Amino acid sequence: MSTAVLSRREFTAAGLLLVTGVALGACGGTADTGGTSGTLRIGQFWPPVSLDPAKAGGESLLYLSPAYEPLIYRAPDGGYQPWLAASWRYLGTGNMSFEISLRDGVVFSDGSPLDAEALKASIGHFRQTAGQAAAFLAPIAAIDVTGPLTVRLTMSEPHPRLPALFTQDFLAGNVIGPGGVSHPDQLATQTFGTGPYQLVPEDTVANDHYTYASNPRYWNVRDRHYEKITIKVLPNENTALATLKTGQVDVIAGSYAIADGAKAAGMRIASSPAIVLGIQLNDRDGVLSPPLKDVRVRQALNFAIDRAKITKALLGDYGIPTEQCAAPGEDGYNDTNFYRHDPGKARQLLADAGLPNGFTLPVVIPSTPAYSADIVQAIAAELEQAGVSLKITTRDPATANTELTKFPASIMGWGALPVYFMGRGLWLHDAIGMNPFHSTDPELEQLDRQAAAADDEARPELDRRIIRRVVELGWFLPVCLSPVFLFHQNTVAIDSVAGKPFPSIVSWHPTA
Template identity: 70%
Template sequence: MSAPAVLSRREFTVGGLLLAAGLAAGCGGPSGSPAADRTLRIGQYWPPTSLDPAKAGGESQFFLQPAYDPLIVRAADGSYQPGLATAWRYLGTGNTAFEITLRDGVTFSDGSPLTAAGLKASIEHFRKSAGQAAAFLAPIATMTATQPLVLRLTLNQPHPLLPALFTQDYLAGDVISPAGTGAPADLATRTSGAGPYVLLPAETVADDHYTYGPNPKYWNAAGRFYDKITVKVLPNENTALAALKTGQVDVVAGSYAIAGGAKAAGFAIASSPAIVMGLQLNDRAGTLCPPLADVRVRQALNYAVDRAKITAALLGEYGVPVDQPSAPGQDGFSEQPFYTHDPGRARRLLADAGHAGGFALPVVIPSAPGFPGDLAQAIASDLQQVGVTLRITAKEPAAASTALTEFPASTMGWGVLPAYFMGRGLWLKDAIGMNPFHSSDPELESLDRQAAAADGATRPGLDRQIVRRVVELGWFLPVCLSPGLLFYRDTVGVDPVPGKPFPSVAAWHPAGRA
């Protein structure tokens, strides 16, 4: 659903809808009469961290997509389509220069025109902010408006995924108006986009519900399907499911915990195995836990875990066992498992490394109810069978995220991303947030440099080598892909595509109308 400079730990852990993969849509569901006022009502677990796209996290997507059109639209089938940009291209080779051509005649909701100079100011605002996109924009060295609607970016290092970055999935594509970037403090509580809707402050109560009405200046009025959108914060999932059953909301973003109830009630379900869950073995040099310095020990921990059993027990039909930091459909994903469940091999590796008697492994997890603790206990049970004792400490989520250098291991929950993005948040030496001991591997760094400069035909093979190297190093102990889920009434057309991320909220429509 995701952030460090990449995704906040909260988003990694609870999900968000960034780069959700593996959707499977149900059909049918209880009919509610279509709202006479053509209102789409959405229930969402988390309130937005901010309404400023540059400072928002993944859980803010539902609150931003109605009001901000991206430069490039990632369509439901995964293709890239024109949005506020009508054309884009890399210049030359090596992925170090990029050009964006903007749509003519676009006006923001506040009356500001869309121009290359305004886009430059929007990108600069993202770069100065502490949001998830800032690290991904860091390679930009200069931005030049070569024409009123053409912006050229030059980079100080290769960046192969600027088209993906400028879609709705990463927020950086959400262009903020010049009036908005000129008054950045106002962006936290109001919208300044060129999307089909605009926030209605008089009908909004922060942290409770957010109401959006038509943007009268929208450039593509035929692409606006509702008269109003409301997003209601429903932090209790059972309450959210009840609201869906009674018709108070039309769509709910939730978890596997209410999937059974939603399925029994006949609602359509879109499933996205979007979050890689497991443990991070942060202390790869053995500073706090000496056994972790040996790659054989880290590999032994991976062989000891029965991923299929744990996934089935905790996530049922919606989970996918995984032993790699990738997901089906991603360029780096390998169909061949790396680590089979083999306790015997785990014990042999531990013995070869001088730890036949086992050892204790302290781990910090967030104190949120349910999945993080349940997963940690399940992993602990398997590790105990090979002599490794997992000593679990639960801390309030914010405290857990700042304690990564105090514990050799921690809970992990990554939003599924391409290898280039994951490297910058997770495993490169200078990765921000999720590599607290700044572990480094020359082979991994070299592969990353090659992939960053490669063309689209060559990069997938390099991404697979990157993922394989990460898995060989045993820096992580992934267990399963935890799903992001949407439950919705049959009056709404969400149009998910199996194996692809959820479509933008702005693309949802009354059922029967494409």
């Protein structure tokens, strides 16, 4: 996510955003729980949508990761490592069958064993619950227990990104114990995972602060770095920074708006270029705004934007200008640009489309955070030079995304994910959430089917072709990649890798 994120209910990032909370008491001291060190105190923008992993999204990752562990661990360098899954593999060709073999000897915090039946029940709970992960699990047609610790998943259609889905980034791999699955109402106030910590309900106040104590049954005690973790909800960035400066917390999440202040205060900064900012041109069939039906118009808007200038003005040295939704170094990224800043070409394309005098384009944005207005106002200034006027309507963040079918364009602010996932959230005909008019393109749909069934050698080129096709269609008006930031005291080490998503909170550790 979560961070330079727009709304906690957006498709954003889903799982790339790690942002965190506050507590009482200081770090320090040594507990007799595997050499752990005091309390890790974190500050986070917003409370979790739910403590049930199956109902949650990227905004809840930080609240879930202390208590729930993934089947597969996505390491800081982007590689995949065994965790609750001892091994995994696709069977046959075409990405239609997937086998998971579990680590032996692991138990949930309530003492029940992690076995194949527990995993089957957990995946079933995710599939039946209307959370972020459910859509990505939809292709699973059958879950079969083939041994005490082995589960086989059979697909109704190719699914090439199950290893990614079962990492900590996408929640579905966070196995929920039978006690939680059989009593789902309790998942809102208790945790039922195998993680190093468990929620302390009596020391937790929903929407304010959350406390996690050591799980006495944890299987990997030597890699648990703290005795306790606390997360405090700090919705105001400036307040969060002041709390960090005064030593009341060890780590906070934030945006570029407080980056300079954190740096000046001597805080350590970790960043990851994860959030694509710009405008979505949702009405690609011209239902509300007839000009948008013409690809020349959508391309004209892209040629009109000086991405480098806007990025420098808003993000300084922290942002990366971009015309695409893939991040450099990640799958799907194209090294050559399709658009350049050319207002003359933009005006010519508009004239060719029968709009020599331009047109007015309504766009809806959330009232907060402030940079939503900043990025749209900057785009508006660029489009004016090509004769296009933005009519900006502001809505409460909680409702902005519920009105996407009432406006031809909206704010764009979501995480750069694997191409397979972005297709299902953003541009395929039946994409969830962010394709409100159900736009479709035969070439794009065909490329997606080919990439879904392809092996790891053939898929990268197909992913690049998918991203390039999205750019050529002009369905979006991306401007820049904004980093996700973590600001922290020098007593905490966050072993991040430049350009990669942040490591899991449970890998953060005291500075040596």
